[in-house]
Amino acid sequence: MSQFQDLKYKFNNLDVFGKIIAVNVIVHIVSFLLRVLKLSGILAYFQLPSGFSDFLWQPWTLLTYGFLHADIWHLLFNMLMLFYLTRVTGNLFRHKMVLNIFFLGIISGGLLYLCIANLWSTNFFDTDRSILLGASAGVSALLMFVGVYMPDSTIRLFNTFTVKWKYIALFFVVIDLVRILLGINQGGYIAHLGGYLLGFYYAKKLQDGTDIGKGFERLADSFMSLFKPKSTLKTVHRKKKTSKSSKTKTEFNTLNKQKQIDTILDKISKSGYESLTAKEKEFLFKAGKD
Template identity: 35%
Template sequence: MSFTQDIRDAFSRRDNALNQLIILNGLVFVVLVVLRAVLHIAQSDATYELIRRQLELSSSIPVLLRHPWTLLTYALVHEGFLHIIFNMLNLYWFGQLIREYLGDRRLVSLYILGALAGAAFFLLAYNLLPVFRAGIGLPVIGASAAVTAIIVAAATLLPDYTFMLILLGPVKIKWIALVVVLISIAGLNGGNPGGEVTHLGGALLGFLFVRQLKAGRDMGRPVVAVGDWLGNLFSRQPAMKVTHRATVPAGRASAAKASTPAATPAEEVDTILDKISRSGYESLSKEEKQKLFRASQQ
């Protein structure tokens, strides 16, 4: 199977959002690396800078108005291998938790909303706060705002979930999220204040996303609606089929229903809890974890 076929297969699956986000970031990174090398050999570095400016987010409002798509594209562009590796590892580790408990659609919504929140904080800081105004026109790139949103959302959702860290051993993710936020605050007077500001915007969004979700309000619903609209716009509607079903006598149908009673939500939760007591939490399937989370909201 070819490399391109592997990518097509990854994007054809609907339950593969985490891998799709990682692959998309990786593809953009590889394309830009190759393009930069080719243009450098051709002694056309200025062309590469022009292309990258079409993707990075500028703190200048007039530039943003000419490139509105950069509110999202900046979150797919990385500078250097360590930059993308660090972001993608965090996206993978914490994104798995969001995907297991909240599903693929909410993971994508959280990524997009985190990027937008980071962009909003970046633009507000550089255009309203005097300490940043000297940097008007500076750009920002990277998925850090979106990834920070996912880290803080996972910590808000499962504060006592434990990761095994090298040299440190077991650490609850609420402390990992706290350290990430504190590092961003400390970096505001460092060499990359714009990037740190976007992290804080993503962190706030991740916290609010889960808190609102627990209150019964899904902040990601507009993102899902736009995604569905775009999906319907670019996909063909299947032709309607007319099928004939054999009719079942009313008495026999009611008897069949009576013979297979549906489990109530309370019974399903009890079954899941029994499974945890027998085999541990990690034995649960993705659907069982999502049912358990939904039951905890009621």
């Protein structure tokens, strides 16, 4: 029991991205046990089917398929990419915005998969028995977003050499297109393309000052509020007199902080993360934790 409490404590202390990775690992372990127990049929209720009529009976699979993986290597690659990409974006953008990109990428990948499977004139990827699973479309969306919005941001690989994220994004897009043309896991790589398109569009609209994920964010917040326990405590509210000048000062500080963040993000998009001064990096780190 103490081990369970210890694991629960560690889970609760993870950030939201760490919790998503942990949930994916837990789901994979449960999936493995279900297969061992010959109960893998249960998983079909959470995998995205290629048939549109089948999908209409289980629409939730447009999201749940992103938490299931074919094997340990599929899971490991996706979670490693998710870890590094959320470290790049987590300190620069609101965590909810990063989640918007990830989950909208999963949805976009699933929708493109369904469209190709049901509207293409030929059996493009053996759709009679095809299913989709894996978080790759969400990871692809984040990868493309970073490559477009912060083209000169870098990652240090194996502690030996530095690579710009835009080149990593380009590499995977080319590889996925080649695999589709060769007929290798076409359904999965079609979903990747859906994620790339979402990430590209999200980055371009954000550069224009529009966050296209706001509507999805409100919908997700409304859904999650259904599971929050309602407090039975009665609170008495008394309006505290505050001077107009203190309120104005608070608003000014908030506005000034946002302007600083926008200026730094603009600098990153033009010259890359490494161009920031130590003071600017520290400011972004603290802002990301607020």
